[in-house]
Amino acid sequence: MRLIPYPPGVIMGGEVIFKGRDLLAISEAEIRKIRGDEIAMVFQEPTTSLNPLFSIKTQLSESLILHRDMDKEGAAEESVKLLKQVGIPDAERRVNNYPHQFSGGMQQRIMIAMALTCNPDLLIADEPTTSVDVTVQAQLLDIIDRLRTEYGTAVIIITHNLGVIARYVDRVNVMYAGRLVESGETGALFAQPMHPYTMGLLSSVPRLDLPRKHELFVIGGQPPNLARIPPGCAFHPRCQFAIDRCRQEIPELEEITDGRHSACFRSRELPELVGK
Amino acid sequence: MGMDNNNLVEVENLVMYFPVTAGIMRRKVADVKAVDGISFYIKNGETLGLVGESGCGKTTTGRCILRLYEITSGKITFDGVDISKLNKEQMRNMRRNMQLIFQDPFASLDPRQTAGSIIGEPLQVHKLVKGQEYKEQVAELLKMVELEPRMSVRYPHEFSGGQRQRLGLARALAVRPKFIVCDEPVSALDVSIQAQIITLLLRLKQELNLTYLFIAHDLSVVRHISDRVGVMYLGRMAELTRSDELYDNPLHPYTQALLSAVPIPDPAVDRQRKRILLSGDVPSPIFTPGGCHFHPRCSVAMDVCKDQVPEFKDVGNEHWVACWRV
Numbered sequence: 001m002r003l004i005p006y007p008p009g010v011i012m013g014g015e016v017i018f019k020g021r022d023l024l025a026i027s028e029a030e031i032r033k034i035r036g037d038e039i040a041m042v043f044q045e046p047t048t049s050l051n052p053l054f055s056i057k058t059q060l061s062e063s064l065i066l067h068r069d070m071d072k073e074g075a076a077e078e079s080v081k082l083l084k085q086v087g088i089p090d091a092e093r094r095v096n097n098y099p100h101q102f103s104g105g106m107q108q109r110i111m112i113a114m115a116l117t118c119n120p121d122l123l124i125a126d127e128p129t130t131s132v133d134v135t136v137q138a139q140l141l142d143i144i145d146r147l148r149t150e151y152g153t154a155v156i157i158i159t160h161n162l163g164v165i166a167r168y169v170d171r172v173n174v175m176y177a178g179r180l181v182e183s184g185e186t187g188a189l190f191a192q193p194m195h196p197y198t199m200g201l202l203s204s205v206p207r208l209d210l211p212r213k214h215e216l217f218v219i220g221g222q223p224p225n226l227a228r229i230p231p232g233c234a235f236h237p238r239c240q241f242a243i244d245r246c247r248q249e250i251p252e253l254e255e256i257t258d259g260r261h262s263a264c265f266r267s268r269e270l271p272e273l274v275g276k
Numbered sequence: 277m278g279m280d281n282n283n284l285v286e287v288e289n290l291v292m293y294f295p296v297t298a299g300i301m302r303r304k305v306a307d308v309k310a311v312d313g314i315s316f317y318i319k320n321g322e323t324l325g326l327v328g329e330s331g332c333g334k335t336t337t338g339r340c341i342l343r344l345y346e347i348t349s350g351k352i353t354f355d356g357v358d359i360s361k362l363n364k365e366q367m368r369n370m371r372r373n374m375q376l377i378f379q380d381p382f383a384s385l386d387p388r389q390t391a392g393s394i395i396g397e398p399l400q401v402h403k404l405v406k407g408q409e410y411k412e413q414v415a416e417l418l419k420m421v422e423l424e425p426r427m428s429v430r431y432p433h434e435f436s437g438g439q440r441q442r443l444g445l446a447r448a449l450a451v452r453p454k455f456i457v458c459d460e461p462v463s464a465l466d467v468s469i470q471a472q473i474i475t476l477l478l479r480l481k482q483e484l485n486l487t488y489l490f491i492a493h494d495l496s497v498v499r500h501i502s503d504r505v506g507v508m509y510l511g512r513m514a515e516l517t518r519s520d521e522l523y524d525n526p527l528h529p530y531t532q533a534l535l536s537a538v539p540i541p542d543p544a545v546d547r548q549r550k551r552i553l554l555s556g557d558v559p560s561p562i563f564t565p566g567g568c569h570f571h572p573r574c575s576v577a578m579d580v581c582k583d584q585v586p587e588f589k590d591v592g593n594e595h596w597v598a599c600w601r602v
Contacts, residue, residue: 089556103557133329133493135554138537142553160467163496163539166546187543202541204471206500208523209540216500218475219468222436238468 001041001124002031019121037067040115042144044127046107050099056083056110057095063117082113086143105136112143119151126158141168162205166190174198177224177234180253184260194262194270196239233264241266241273281356284455284487285318285341290350292336296562306562310336312511312569313350315588316596318455323481323488325502325519327495327534329558332508334491338457341489342374343367355454372402375448379460381440385432391418391443392428398450417446422476438469442476449480457489462497474501495538499523504594507531510569511561513588517595527597530570568600576601 002023004011016023018039023031043049051059060082061075070078076095083091086109099107108128115123125144129137141157145168148155157169165172165186172189174182174197182195193199203217221238224230230237236246245265253263266273293307311333318324326334340347343359352359354374362370378384385394396414399405405413415425421442432440441461448456458477462470478501481488492498498505499519506516507528515528526532533552540546556573559565565572571581580600588598 105557133558134495135329135534135537136557138539138551138553139555161539162467162541163546166541166543167539190541190543201467204468205541206474206496207540207542208496208499208535208538209542209545212500212519216471216475218471220472222438223466223468 001035001039003035003041036063036120037118038120039122039124040118040120042108042111042115042123042125042128044130046104046111046131047099049111050107052099055096055098056102060095060110060114060117063114067118078117079113082116083110085116085147086110086113087139088113105132105140108132108136108140109143112140112147116147120153122154122156123148124156124158127160128157129161129164130159137164144168162202174201177229178226179234179263180261181235181264182262183253188260192271194256194260194267195235195264196241196266196270197235199270199274200238241270282319283317283353284320284322284355285489286351286353287317287337287341288315288351288353290314290337290340290352291348292333292340292345293348308561309511309564310561311340312564314508314511314513316506316513316516318487318489320454321481321485321487322504323490323502325498325505326489326491326508327493327498327505328508329493329534331510331558331561333511333561334508335459337508338376338459338489338491342371342376342457344376372451373453374455374457375451375453376457376459377441377444377448377461379463381437381444381464382432384444385440387432389431390428391423391430391432391435394432394443395428395446395450398447402451404451413450417450420449420480421446436469437465438472441465441473445476445480449484452484453486455487455489457491459491460493461490463492463494470497477501495534507534510558510564512569513596513598514570515595515597515599516588517597518593521593521595525595527591527595527602528570528599529574529576529601568598 011024023034057076057079060079061072064070064075064078080091080095083095088094088106088109102110123144129140132140141164144155147153157164159165169186172184172186173180174195176197182189182193182198189198190202193202200217200219204219206216219238224234232247232249233251236242239246243265251263251265253261256262256267290311291313292311293309295304296306296308297303298305314337326337328334339345341352347360354370357370359367359370392414395417396410399410399413414428418425418428423439423442432443435443462473465473474497480486490498490501499522502519504517505519505522507514507530509530515526515531522531523535526535533554536549536552537554554573559572567583568581568586571577574581578600586598586600588596590596591602
């Protein structure tokens with residue numbers, strides 16, 4: 001999205017290919033056209049993303065008028081339709097309300113409606129349910145999932161909640177200290193994680209369906225300080241399988257088996273190591 | 277509620293209303309019914325979990341037990357003593373037995389005090405140590421929560437989130453309490469750190485024979501750590517039972533919906549589960565619905581649910597539930 005302020009943030013290199021174009025190589029004017037139009041984003045805190053001074057209708061209409069050439073009346077009608085799509089009851093009346101008149105879950109629905117104003121090809125949801133209750137979380141993610149199937153929108157969900165991943169996503173990328181450490185299709189990744197970090201993460205969360213007395217696996221140590229990332233594999237100080245090579249060399253993300261990638265020198269022997 | 281002298285805490289018909297005032301005369305116009313008549317007990321050495329969504333009254337309940345609020349009505353007994361009848365001095369002595377740890381460890385630690393003085397303060401307030409003993413005690417407490425004694429000279433900002441929660445715990449343990457209210461102690465922590473703190477809490481409970489009231493919105497965490505779990509909805513207890521029973525045999529429609537909303541971190545299991553969807557939001561605790569508080573969102577509500585409050589009763593095996601359908 002190129003939303004990291006510069007300075008201090010600098011994209012040092014690489015490519016971001018979206019529909020065949022490198023988003024890092026195009027002009028600011030071109031990226032502005034893509035932002036909110038072809039790629040939309042839903043943020044963690046709806047309260048800080050909605051403008052308290054304008055009604056929901058005004059805020060939804062702004063993008064409709066800007067990106068979809070609608071007139072004021074058309075945009076108002078479309079706003080009501082969008083609110084209905086994200087399950088806001090009494091949308092005709094509620095569209096005239098201001099953000100503070102909605103609950104947190106309802107505000108997040110409005111954020112989703114706003115992201116949908118331009119039928120984006122890609123929706124990035126950044127911790128979209130972190131600040132809401134679990135029943136509301138289920139409602140919101142069900143809405144995103146329904147829109148994905150109805151409109152064929154691609155969705156990136158950024159989350160720390162492993163349950164959300166298990167329930168809603170097709171493919172997972174696991175990140176640690178700024179790098180991808182593992183990726184794969186959801187079912188396969190959960191059934192047999194190939195990176196010690198993923199493995200530790202999966203066995204460190206309590207599960208509703210397992211007998212209660214089972215002991216949680218504990219990943220020791222602290223998450224790394226990004227200003228002082230350990231040399232070699234960033235996870236090695238917390239890894240029970242670390243060998244000398246891990247302390248010196250950074251493992252590349254490589255294909256271990258069909259469609260399964262992991263950045264660990266010991267991925268191939270991991271099933272055997274865990275068995276011991 | 278069954279009187280049993282093995283109960284450390286007994287809560288009977290607890291009601292906690294907060295007045296809503298308006299105008300310059302601060303005239304009372306309504307009540308926020310944070311807790312609206314709940315009863316339960318916590319046995320010695322047990323962990324009782326309290327779950328529910330924001331605003332259900334779980335935190336208020338914990339604070340009432342510590343008498344951080346003057347309750348509207350009801351009775352709270354701690355170790356056989358009716359704590360609402362205690363005067364200030366007696367209550368201060370009683371508090372040595374009951375401690376609290378918070379969700380946000382950073383906000384609950386004075387940034388200008390060293391770790392050592394944060395942990396040592398309760399020792400001095402309650403006059404539990406003198407002279408040389410003090411340093412030893414602080415070192416001992418730090419070791420107890422798996423921190424190093426040399427860290428006692430550091431300030432809170434020098435600790436990570438997980439370490440701060442350990443500090444909060446060490447401070448609570450300083451006065452050797454019998455009972456700790458843990459209010460969302462792991463909610464603000466990274467997944468990998470959550471497991472560290474949960475494991476620590478379980479170990480300390482075993483070693484020091486503690487009793488916990490564990491308040492959290494994360495059902496998986498609450499079930500894991502608690503022996504029994506109470507599910508609250510809009511100021512009332514919907515269901516209370518053994519932790520395993522709660523998942524295997526939930527009886528209240530709200531509990532069922534709540535459990536089904538929690539995704540299980542295993543797609544092979546989660547994608548086979550039957551989903552119960554709840555529509556709408558939790559109503560305001562000022563304008564609570566009549567009858568059963570859950571009836572406007574309940575898929576099996578009947579006429580009686582609209583005007584009569586279902587009794588919270590034991591349906592056998594210490595499985596308590598408040599629902600006309602049971």
